[in-house]
Amino acid sequence: MSKWQTEVRLLARFLSSGVVNTFLGFAIIFALMAVGVQPLWANFAGYATGFFLGFVLSRNFVFRSNGRFVTQSLRYLMSFAMCFVLNLLVLQAGLQHMAAIPAQILASAAYTASMFLLARLWVYQNVS
Structure with a gap:
C-alpha cells in the first residue's frame, strides 16, 4: 500500500470514528438534559465522554497503536x-x-x- 493510500485510510477511519463519537456525545447531552440535568453539566458530560472515547478510538481503531x-x-x-x-x-x-x-x-x-x-x-x- 502506498504512503498516500495509508494516509487516506487513516483519515477515513479518523472521520468515521468522529461521527460515532459525535453521535454518542450528543446522545449523552440530550439524554441528561431530558432527565433534568442543567445544559452546562450535560455538555460537560458529553464532551468528557467524547474525549475519552476519542482517545480509545484513535488509539485502537484509527491508528492501531501499541505505543x-x-x-x-x-x-x-x-x-x-x-x-x-x-x-x-x-x-x-x-x-x-x-x-x-x-x-x-x-x-x-x-x-x-x-x-x-x-x-x-x-x-x-x-x-x-
Missing part, C-alpha cells in the same frame, strides 16, 4: 486542548464575518483537521 499509553494519553490531552482553543478562536473570528451555523462548521473543520494532524504527526507518530 506508550501514558505518553500518548498526555499528548492526546494536550492536542485536544490546543485544537479546542483553535476551534473557539475560529468560531469567534467566523462570527465576525458570517452567520452562526457556517461559523460553527468552519470551527469544527479547523478542530478536526488540526486534531488529525496532531494525532498523526505527534500523538501516534510512530504508527504507519
